[in-house]
Amino acid sequence: MKSPQALSYLSYAFHISILFYGLAITCLISATVSASYDGNETDYLALLSFKSMITQDPYQVLTTWNHSFHFCDWSGISCGKRHRRVTALQLDSQGLEGSLSPHVGNLSFLRKLSLSKNSFQGTIPHELGRLSRIRHLYLDDNEFSGVIPTNLSRCSNLEELWLYQNELTGSIPKEMSLLSKLVVLVIQENKLTGGIPPFLGNITTMEVFSARGNPLGGNIPDTLGLWKSLTQFYCGVCRLYGSIPHSIFNLSLLVNISLPYNHLTGNLPSEIGYQLPNLEYLQLNHNELTGVLSPSISNCSKLKHLEMGNNSFSGKLTINFSKLGGIYVILLENNNFHGRGEADDMRFIESLKNCTKLVKLQLYNCNLRGVLPLSIGNLSDQLRFLNLAKNQLFGSLPSSIGNLVGLTTLDLGSNRFKTNIPTTIGKLQNLQRLSLSRNQFSGPIGDAFGNLSMLTELYLHFNKLSDLIPSSLGNCEKLNALDLSNNRLTGNIPKQLLQLSSLTYYLDLSQNNLSGSIPSEIKDLKMLSGLDLSHNKLSGIITSSLGECISLTILSLSSNIFEGIIPPSFSSLKGLKVLDISQNDLSGKIPQFLDKWNSLELLNLSFNDFEGEVPVVGVFANASAFSVMGNNRLCGGLVTLELPKCKETRIIVIAPTLLVVLCCVYLLCKKKRNGQPSQSSGSEQFMKVSYNQLLKATDGFSVANLIGEGGFSYVYKGILDSNTDKLVAIKVLHLQNRGAQKSFLAECEAWRSIRHRNLLKIITSCSSVDFQGNDFKALVYEFMPNESVHNWLHSSAYTSKLILLQRINILRDVATALDYLHNRCQTTIVHGDLKPSNILLDADMVAHVGDFGLARLLGSELNQNSSTGVKGTIGYAPPEYGLGSGMTSIGDVYSFGILLLEVMTGKKPTDDMFNDGLSLHKFAYMALPDHIIDVIDDDAIVLQSTEANAMKVEECLVATIKIGVSCSVDSPPQRMKIETVVIELERILHVLQNI
Structure with missing residues (x-):
């Protein structure tokens, strides 16, 4: 057993060894740290703190940030040569995620902090206010939230502050006015409110100010006129209102002004072009500005971009664009540049020929009137986009339009152009979108369109185009939308058109005079979303090939002469939302697959000859989503349809005939017996007419005299009295259609007791039989010429x-x-x-x-x-x-x-x-x-x-x-x-x- 003295000695020796071991470790660490920061512990620890708060480093940019290297050699770090202190921290676009360490505020020699285009979250540390030497602070394109720290005002040497595209809230702090050296302030795309504060005018060094995309509200303070060095001013989409202060237009160094999508009002100064001679970019679109667009803008000889659309500018457009040789964009749409019908209303077009860099010209819906001059063909061959739609341009479209070979988009729709479409349109081989719709173009479409091989959209609807659809359209192999509706086109649908597998958006050939059947080549349009062939004269059976157009969501074949059944192949069209095959001669039973389509929102089977039971499930469960009217052999269905029960069809059809006859007798013969005056003249007598008289009056009910068609009737014009030549309208009932007899009965009863200047006047009725002994019923009305x-x-x-x-x-x-x-x-x-x-x-x-x-x-x-x-x-x-x-x-x-x-x-x-x-x-x-x-x-x-x-x-x-x-x-x-x-x-x- 050891003595107490021995134990005491051993304990002492152990503690001494531990102490020396600890000192050795401390010295080793001290030597390592010293190697890393060379005596500048503050910077080293601040950087380690920055790294510790990074949660994602996808590009491993911070792997060099370790004790093996001096921190001045770490990625993204720059140091001063004299003091070896951090002067710049730059880690832009590195995909970093996390929050910004407040210890960055300890980098007291920092002059530039740039963390743009990362995913930093949380608030901006107020400790950044300690960076008294910093000149450039870039925290843009991150996810910072909270308010702008007031302590940033202590960064007295700050020249550039970039905070755009974050989630910052609150108002611009008043302390910002203390940044007396600030040249660039970019705070756009945040959620800042509270308006543009007037105190910002105190920062007289300001050259660039951008607050675009903040819901600031308020008006533009007049004090911003103190920014005599301002070159760029961006405050679009800021909910600003009121007029633009005149002091802004005195900032003669301004190069860019962008204030779109606000509620700014008032007029622009008439001398704007002389006040802002250095202007290159003027963007004031989507405001409420009024007055004349000053011709002095011609003096802005450096102007490259002019965007003033969607305002209320009025008066003639008199800018002399010939002085703006460097301009490449002119967007003036949705204004009211009304002229007075003078010959030079479109003179400004002539002045554009000197604008050799012009790429985009947009003047749609500007109330421009007059003839499009031949000089339109003298515009820049760099022109890519020309939109003059929704104006009042008339006359013919100049053939010189074919000179604009650089065009990718041409929209002249909703004007009053007449005559043929010039064949020179075929020279525009770079066109991708062409609209000549809603004009009065006539003549054939022509083969020239087949040269437009880059075309993706073609709109020629609502014109007076005639003749055949050219098969050359099949050359437009990139076409995905084609609208030729509401013209006077004839002949068959060309097979080449239906072989354009590029057609994916829609094909509309409705409201023409097309004939023949639907070619089987329709099956090639497998990606087509919308097809409208309605209101033509197409006939035959509906091709089963349509069932291969499996992407269809809208299909309209109404108002043609199709016959036969609904093809069973239609069961493949499970994405259809709208199917309209009304007003044809289709027959057979309603296919069972129709009630199983969950996507179907509107189904119109009316005015055909379908028979059998109407389902009550799927689309047929919603009476407002489908129509089967005018099919007199249907039964069952929803109670609201009031169709006969399938087993009682024959009984129900008989009853209305007697009621119709009684009603007509009542109409022609009944006198008022209750002592009250009739609303029509008591002495009024209805003339009597026979079937033969009506037959003669309409020239045998000829197609030439047919002026209308409804579910229960045809309407003809005719002359009852050859001595007067007075036209009448004769409504002949389709008595074979279920409901026609009741429709006649309803009209008889209604017309019996009503007279009013705004109701169609009935002359008489006819209840008789035709020459084959069939029931015949008709109503005769006053003819309406318009x-x-x-x-x-x-x-x-x-x-x-x-x-x-x-x-x-x-x-x-x-x-x-x-x-x-x-x-x-x-x-x-x-x-x-x-x-x-x-x-x-x-x-x-x-x-x-x-x-x-x-x-x-x-x-x-x-x-x-x-x-x-x-x-x-x-x-x-x-x-x-x-x-x-x-x-x-x-x-x-x-x-x-x-x-x-x-x-x-x-x-x-x-x-x-x-x-x-x-x-x-x-x-x-x-x-x-x-x-x-x-x-x-x-x-x-x-x-x-x-x-x-x-x-x-x-x-x-x-x-x-x-x-x-x-x-x-x-x-x-x-x-x-x-x-x-x-x-x-x-x-x-x-x-x-x-x-």
Whole structure:
């Protein structure tokens, strides 16, 4: 056993050895650290702290940051030669993630900190305010949040501060005004609020200021005029309002001004071009600026980019562009550069020939009037983009357009060009997008288009083009969208066109006179999304090859002469959202696969000869999503269709015949027996006509005299009395169609007791038999020489269009007629099928409501027993009808609202654009009140000569669209009353008539 002294000695010796060992380790570490930071521990530890807070280093840029190297040799680090202290930390675009260590504030010799384009998060450390020597601070394109630290004001030598594209909030701190050496402040693309503070004007060294893309609000302070060295000013999309201070235009060194997408108002100074001689970039688009676009801009000889679109500039465009030889972009769209019809309205085009670097010229919807001069062909061969659409250019399109061989986009749509499309268009072999739609071009399309091998989009719709579709279009092997609709094209669909596998967006050949069958080559369009061949004269069976177009979402074959069954191959079209094969001669049963498509949103099988049972599942479970009207051999289906039970079809068909005869006798013979005066003249007598008289009056019901066709009838023009040569309209019922007898009955009952200046006048009726002994029934009306509102809105045959005053007059007339039917008849009458094709115009353009084939007399015994099962037309019928509700006057109000919106926008409620939740109602509603001009039919608006009058017109447009929106809401109780509609339209008319 060891003595206590020995144990004490051993313990002492152990502690001494531990002490020496610790000293040795400390010395070793000290030597290593000394080697790493050479005595500058503060910088070394600050950098290690920076590294410790990095969570992702995908490029391993920080692997050199270890004790094996002096920190001055680490990646991204620069040091001063004298003191070996860190002067720059630069790690841009390294994919670094993490937060920024506050210890960076200890790098007291730092002059540049650049961490752009990484993923730093969290707040910007206020400790950066310790960096008194820093001149350049780049923290842009990260994910910093929180506020801008007020301590940055202590960085008294700071010259550049880049904080853009982060998530910074709050306002610009007042302390920023202390940065007296600041030259560049870039804070764009954050979430800063509180406006542009006036105190920033105290930083008189400012040369570049960018706050674009912040919801700052407020106005531009006049104090920014103290920035005498300012060269670049970017504050677009900042919710700024008010006028641009005149002090800004005194900053003669300005090179770039960019203030788009704000709410700036007022005029630009007339001397702007002399005040800003160094200007290269002027961007003030999407504001509310007014007045004349000053011709002094011609003095900005260094100007390269001029973007002033989407304002309210007015007056003639008189800038002399010949002085702007270096300009490459001119964007002036959506203004009102109205001329007075003078010969030189388009003179500015001539001045553009000196702009040899011009790449983009955009002047659509500027109310430009006149002839496009030949000098258009003298524009720069560098020109890539030319858009003059939605103006009032007329005459022929100059053949010199073919000189612009650099064009990739040419849009001249919605003008008034006439005559043939020049063949020189084929020289534009770089074209990718070409639109000549909504003009009055005539003649053949021509083979020249086949030279445009780069073309991806071609729009020639709504013209008067005739002859065949050229097979040379098959050479356009990159074409993905083609619209030739609403022309006068004839002949077959060329096979070469259908072999363009590039067609993926849509192919629209509707509203022409095409004939023949659909070529089997249609199968090559496997990626096509939309196909519209409606309203032609296509015939034969529907080719089964269509079933191979498996990408189709919209398919319309309506209003042709197709026969046979729906091809079984259609079962492969499982992505279809819209299928319209109405108004053909198709037969057979409704295929079972149709009720299994989950994607189908609209199915129209109406006016064919389908037979058998209507399903009640899938799309057939929603009465507002499909139509089978005009197929008199169908049965079953939803109760709301009111079709016969399949086993009782024969019994139901018999009953209406007797009712029709009784109604006609009632119409022609009944006298008022209750002592109350009739609403028509008591002495009025209906003339009697026979089948033979009507046969002669219409020249044997010849096609030449056919002026209309509906689900239950054909309408012919004819002359009953050869002595007067007075035309009448003769409506001959399709008695073989189920519901036709009831339609006749409804019209008889309605016309029996109504007379109004805005209702179509009935002359007589005929209930007889034809020469084969078949039942024959017809109604004879007063002839309407100006046909239907539908034709004025949508037919390419109408070269002139309805102006605004005419449209409001028509709407007032229709509303007045509805008010009479709903509120001023002894029995309330519901029209049930209000739409533009049922609104007819007389010689004085007065509107008359016609076609009462679906009318209901509310409360009458006839109404209770004569339901046809058809409740209006898809798009115009109110949603409650699809849910089984009975017809009501408030349902008519909904139809009127949709009609009003169609008349004002020129768009049908079934337009292809209305999908994915967008409807005509919502389209109009979203435009209120600030974007109303964007949705109004271009043909409706004649811009006024003064700003005050233009404002009045816009107010009237807003008021009118509000009526349509209010009438077409889904909830019936919330719809505007028709008597209120009449009052409001009368008020709008009064304003327009006094402008």
